[in-house]
Amino acid sequence: MSEKMTVPAFTSEAEEAQWWFDNQERFADDLFRAFDNGTAGRGTVMKRALAMQDGITPEPEDIQQARTLAEKKGIPYHDLLKQIIHEGLQREQAAQPHAEAA
Numbered sequence: 815m816s817e818k819m820t821v822p823a824f825t826s827e828a829e830e831a832q833w834w835f836d837n838q839e840r841f842a843d844d845l846f847r848a849f850d851n852g853t854a855g856r857g858t859v860m861k862r863a864l865a866m867q868d869g870i871t872p873e874p875e876d877i878q879q880a881r882t883l884a885e886k887k888g889i890p891y892h893d894l895l896k897q898i899i900h901e902g903l904q905r906e907q908a909a910q911p912h913a914e915a916a
Contacts, residue, residue, distance in 0.1 A: 819844075
């Protein structure tokens, strides 16, 4: 049995693409093994990969709301979520008093 893989944090899309390319055979082997032993499920690999990648697991209702809003805007829902997170962080940062440099 293969060792459980952990998807690392990436510094660029190119680095991430290379990592997935380099590890594609291992993921394929794991997928076929899951089919053979009955543990494969719809979206299981993607859900695990996303959860390992950043540790954020939005509530299903939030995902559905993001999908609905994104569809109205004509953009992918993950782009909308990234935009909302970025804007929220910027807003929070602006609301925080600036710490004095030590």
